[in-house]
Amino acid sequence: MNDKIDFPQTDLYINGGWQAGADGERFDVINPATEEVLASVASAEIADADVALDAADAAFADWAQRTPRDRSIILRKAFELMSARLPEFARIITLENGKATGDAMGEATYAAEFFRWFSEEAVRADGLITHAPASGARIIVQHKPAGIAVLVTPWNYPAAMATRKIAPALAAGCPVILKPASETPLTMLALMPLLEEAGVPPGVVQVLPSRKSGPIVDHLLHDPRVRVVSFTGSTGVGRTLLRSAADQVLKPAMELGGNAPLIVFEDADLDVAVTGAMQAKMRNLGEACTAANRFYVHEDIAEAFTKKFTEAMAALKVGNGLDDGVDVGPLVNASTRDKVAEFVDDAIAKGAKCVLGGQRPNGKGFFYPPTVLTHVPQNANCVHDEIFGPVAAIQTFTDQDDVIARANDTEYGLVAYVFTENFKRGLQVCEALDYGMTGLNRGLVSDPAAPFGGTKQSGLGREGGHEGIKEFTETQYISASW
Template sequence: MSELITTHPDPLFTDLFVDGQWRPAADKARVDVVDPATGEAFASVAAGDVADALDAVAAAHRAAPAWAATPPRERAEILRRAYELMTARLTEVAELIVRENGKALPDALGEAGYAAEFFRWYAEEAVRIDGDLRIAPSGANRILVTRQPIGVSVLVTPWNFPAAMATRKIGPALAAGCTVVLKPATETPLTALLIAAILAEAGVPDGVVNVVVTRRSGPAVSAMLHDPRVRKLSFTGSTEVGVVLLKEAADQVISCSMELGGNAPFLVFADADLDQAVAGAMVAKMRNGGEACTAANRFYVQEPVAAEFSARLAAAMEQLATGPGLDPGTQLGPLVNAAARDKVHDLVRGALDGGATALTGGAVPEGPGYFYPPTVLSGVRAGAAILGEEIFGPVAPVVSFTTEDEAIAAANDTPYGLAAYVYTTDLARGLRVSERLEFGMVALNRGLVSDPAAPFGGVKQSGLGREGGHDGLLEFLETKYIATSW
């Protein structure tokens, strides 16, 4: 079951999970899992290929009829047991997240708890799949509407939230009566495999949940999307990859839920409570070390308070303890890999070359691991690359604005529309601005927007569909209309 490069007190699940069985890849290939704090491999996992992916689809297809016919209450009880098992093992899950993702342990514990909540929420939603019955306007017949599981679902998840992104997709799929093939990111496969083990222990039947790790994601996912047994794709990742997958899915007209890139603006008006705004900024920016699609990416602060807000934010950022995620007291771990750190630093360097000032941070530290310091940049010029791209790191560029219209125009000047943040003590302004912002989610005087009970998703190039809440369940259901008379 385990192939460890360094010792660890707990066993790791490191093979593919297909049809209820742990098995090596068909060609015996494996891929290393690297600790971002050291840059060194600490485990290896089976690396499947197209054949393994299609085996998983076949297993999910065989299991689909029985799982769809399983009473909703029974599906709900299994999900509830998964929640309880995962909650009992939160520390184990969190420590595994830290080892393969790098985030600080408090962040990882938060993610593990958040991830488990999706099992609890969808245990409750499984028994609330609704329908409709009404008389046709002509009176000639009844209109009977029912909802049925969409079918075999391919779930593709990223590395930044390896537990939460898996449970946010698996939970509603299983509640709806669908079977799944999960393809986690190669950087963080161990958490997904542990979740599969927890689900099996909770009583999920063989073949209902399958996990295939692969180094050749493109060919493997493409093969699954061209298999007529697959009816759903749920993807979280970059917009660039999402566009490719949408084109692939079009060949078989597969239903797609896409949670793609973001470029979240954080608006602070002059009447805002600056203590609350800075505290909210620390959550919105530094959750997961900035490696989140909902992370505040651009800070627009009204001129009268721009300097004070920037100074306060820099002071708060400077207080963060940086180090390996499992070290006591660490509040900010490393970025996931060298490429991620290099991208962040290139964006910072471009802003500095364009005239911005680093109030704190802005330089790559020496030593092992993929660390980057908390950084606040003031005086960032309009049009800077750092304002147009997801930073995905602990960097806050600050731009001042004068009028409400100016702030809204700047915030909306992006092809993305996932999350936005607004701070003001004027409720009318807050609601007015929230309505005008072209984003799927707005946090008003809050630094955290995610909630398992709320519909999570964006507009424009940030995605299609919603995850979480009742909306997330509907993504895995087809609506069927039956015309009948009696």
């Protein structure tokens, strides 16, 4: 294992070049496995945001007027370049985020796919010409670039959550200003030379790391040249950004929190259910808004499921994500680890039984072991809030209508998981669940070709799929006669 690496790009990226920042302030990025400093990164100020806005504004007209094929070729080149460098990006992801190499490679691959998918969508933003039945006029509909987009991304997927926004924005013809999470800015800074090599012009993409995220983003959202805000993160922060966006009536795309139920019926294939549950719970150490948060297992198979699932969790190796054979790296920071520990302690104090894990290890690094809780009471905090860590909270049920009601009893509506061999029942349950996405006998729903997003307090709009590019366009209708 070698956790040393040079990070040549640690300044702000504005107008195709590197800038130290108006005040010269910097902040440290920490390796969560060792608690050592990886790099010192420039911290953007309001003045830097203004320079980025000017650059994006100057680049907008030319980029918007490029043909869809021109933009498509550049995005396809970005996919090819990133695909050729996946291990390099995976290593940076592991160093600043903590996830194991396998998870990091999965993220890097997923992130690159957004460039390929939206290189294809760039030439598919079809309009419409039709004949109005009543008036006889021609209805002409086209989709135009909305304008400058502000992108705010989280630390749990430092590559994928950014490319999932950058790619459709560029495909639509919009320049972007990206504010990455201060815990994990290095991945996006490393991507910028690749986008230059792919042919992205100066000013089309800016990256502004900052320890002053709130003031920077608020300032950007109050500039009249900004027309879109796309955010992935907590529901609380999303509400704050929506209030700011209201002042300029911006187009909001919000991918917010989740509280995903995972339902295992008595007729489920246990091997399929356990494999899916492991994917839904332990992908990215559980640090994902799509992570299974509440397990509802039918009483008839609860003992058998829990035994097999616990064995699978126990087989996972915990350690530095760069080490061979490690499945579970550290959580991203001390506060995230401590919050996970508090959820476990609270559940146990209220009557849950800990059958695996549950004890924070000693030593350096923000580690927490894979943990399985059974007999979790309804009043446990982890039932109502995202755990965001490697903890499975298992409850039981006997009645289908009851478990649907319990699964829907949350302000969130991002994703749910259902396991049953009865396909008819599976589809009926999926339709009854108030969630934007549902995995039926699958523990993984994320796909660049599918519309990602939730209902209720889990967000607005969709990312990926055919819908993703529409978040960065305005529909224009022309009424004409000839």
